[in-house]
Amino acid sequence: MMKPFKAGITGTGSILPEKKLTNSQLESIVETSDEWIVKRTGIRERHILEDDVPLAKIAAEASVKAIEDAGLNPVDIELIIASTCTPDYLTPSLACTVQGEIGAKNAAAFDVNAACTGFVYALQTGRQFIENGTCKNILIVSAEALSRATDFTDRKTCVLFGDGAGAVILSKVDDGTGVEEACLGAVGDNADVLTLPCLYASDADIEKRNEGKKQVLWMDGSEVFTFASRIMSEATKNVLDSAGNEMGQIKYIFPHQANMRILQNAAKRLDVSMDKIYSNLEYTGNISSASIPVCLDEASKKGLLKKGDKIIMVAFGGGLTYGSALLTWSK
Ligand code: UT7
Numbered sequence: 001m002m003k004p005f006k007a008g009i010t011g012t013g014s015i016l017p018e019k020k021l022t023n024s025q026l027e028s029i030v031e032t033s034d035e036w037i038v039k040r041t042g043i044r045e046r047h048i049l050e051d052d053v054p055l056a057k058i059a060a061e062a063s064v065k066a067i068e069d070a071g072l073n074p075v076d077i078e079l080i081i082a083s084t085c086t087p088d089y090l091t092p093s094l095a096c097t098v099q100g101e102i103g104a105k106n107a108a109a110f111d112v113n114a115a116c117t118g119f120v121y122a123l124q125t126g127r128q129f130i131e132n133g134t135c136k137n138i139l140i141v142s143a144e145a146l147s148r149a150t151d152f153t154d155r156k157t158c159v160l161f162g163d164g165a166g167a168v169i170l171s172k173v174d175d176g177t178g179v180e181e182a183c184l185g186a187v188g189d190n191a192d193v194l195t196l197p198c199l200y201a202s203d204a205d206i207e208k209r210n211e212g213k214k215q216v217l218w219m220d221g222s223e224v225f226t227f228a229s230r231i232m233s234e235a236t237k238n239v240l241d242s243a244g245n246e247m248g249q250i251k252y253i254f255p256h257q258a259n260m261r262i263l264q265n266a267a268k269r270l271d272v273s274m275d276k277i278y279s280n281l282e283y284t285g286n287i288s289s290a291s292i293p294v295c296l297d298e299a300s301k302k303g304l305l306k307k308g309d310k311i312i313m314v315a316f317g318g319g320l321t322y323g324s325a326l327l328t329w330s331k
Contacts, residue, residue, distance in 0.1 A: 006178025007130035007138075008330030011072070011169035012297035013065025015058040016047040016162075016284060021147075023159070030155040037159045042260025046162025046285030048147045054088045058165040059143035060101035066139065066167035066297075067102070074104040077169075078135040081126050082111045083118030083142040083289040085196065085318065086149050098141060107139070115194070116256050116317025117184075118142055118289030119166070120325055123313070124182040126170045141167040142289040149196050151209065151216035160258070161217070162285035166293025173330050177307065181243040182325035183235060193223040194318040228262045228316045233269035235324035236314045243326045247272055249310050250326075252299065256315035257281040257291040266314075278304075288317065305329045 022045045023034035037043055049055065059082060067074055082095035089097075095109035114121040119142040129135040146161035170179075195205055196217045208218050232255060240247060253276055255263055260281055267274050278295050287294065292313050299305050307329055314324040 003131070005172050005174040007127040007170045008173035008178035009168045009296070009327065010171040010173070010330050011066045011068070011070025012167065012293065012300050013062045013069055014164065014166040014294040014297035015062045016164045016294065017049045017053070017058060019048045019050055020045050021048050021162070026159055029152055030158060032155045032159055040261070041160060042281050043159065043285045044282050047164055049145050049163045055084065055086065055143050055145045056088055056094060056097040056101060059094055059141050060098045062143065062165040062167040063098055063102055063139055063141045066169050070169035070171065072137060072169065074102045075106050076137050077104040077107045077139045079126065079129055079138045080104060080107045080109040081122040081138065081140050083114065083122040083140070084111060084144055085113050085115045085118065085288060086145045087111065090198070094143060104139065114289070114317065114321040114323070115319055116258065116286070116288045116291070117315040117319070117321040117323045119292045120182065120313055120315050120323035121184060121321070123170070123179065123325055124184055124323065127179045127182065130170060130172050136172045138170040139167060140170060140293070141165065142293050144288040144290045146217070146286065146288055149215065149217045151213050153210055156221055157217055157219055160286045162287050164284060164287040164290045164294050166290045166297055168293050168296060175330070177328040177330040179325060179327045181239050182323065183238045183242060184323040185235070185321070187320045190223070190227065190320045193220040193320070196318070225259065225262065227320055228258060229265040231316045231322045232262060232266035232314055235322050236266065236270055236312055239312060239324040239326045245310065245326065250276070250312055251309040252276055252278050252304065252311050254278050254292050254295045254311060254313045256317065257284060257295065258286045300331065305331070307331060
């Protein structure tokens, strides 16, 4: 039976910092080449937060844009869920800082961290508050400053990551649109293939890193690549099946933007054309949990999404985590 109301995306906003880091600039930092980076990842440039700008600033700016896009005021927001694995502070949470910055004084606020899958985890969490009648309007903001957790002497990771923020408003909608299904998962016994220590680091994690660089991201790229190539198509199929939909009904897939070859592998396994797979990786790099909401905002502003279009969002990331969601566009 169709639910009387659902949680729909009614507004989007995003910010990519102005400062850019191009492949040719990276050539003078580590032993790499534009050719290698483009061929092996599809990335040409990424946006980087200035040193004196807190992540919360771009998170708040993206949030204000999303609230305006939904035709709401900050005081209409009843809950803020922020996803990040690179917060300015452990406490206050990013969500609380955003709440204060934008004047969303009626909102409760908390963070989730599921690394690059954070937006899908936050969406599935927020959806519950709408569907059980607790909230009518929720702000989900995913913001990341990966450049601050990058070892710029490690060519295996420093060419991949960038900074950015994306936000959506999840509102109670009763027109048949909104989130239909979402699937979340984790593989904690593979946790050590992608790590970013905070207040503690194991001896093994200290050993892996260049000396003196404890609080930087370390990754076994090929292990993550293998996991991603499999899970992106599996998680997409799972959510499609749970919603009782066929791929032909889906307008776009919005995947986490990590590597163009991962997107191509997923397209191949799903037997869909790359035209159906939205990508901005070329000029954002991997911005972790911010990548899907930034893509959604771009696609919405470009007029690629119309009310009633079905889309799938699918992500994987540190943890390891993965998740997918299928929704009908509400705007
Ligand atoms: O959001 C989730 C987080 N992460 C990901 O999704 C990343 C998933 N993994 C990947 O995207 C890929 O594994 C990488 C892009 C990280 C690496 O690509 P790869 O094709 O798997 O390369 P590789 O690690 O197998 O390395 C191949 C070669 C190595 O040289 P040797 O040992 O064969 O001589 C590397 O040292 O490429 C070398 N290499 C580089 N060369 C130039 C690695 N990084 C670079 C670089 N420039 N930046």
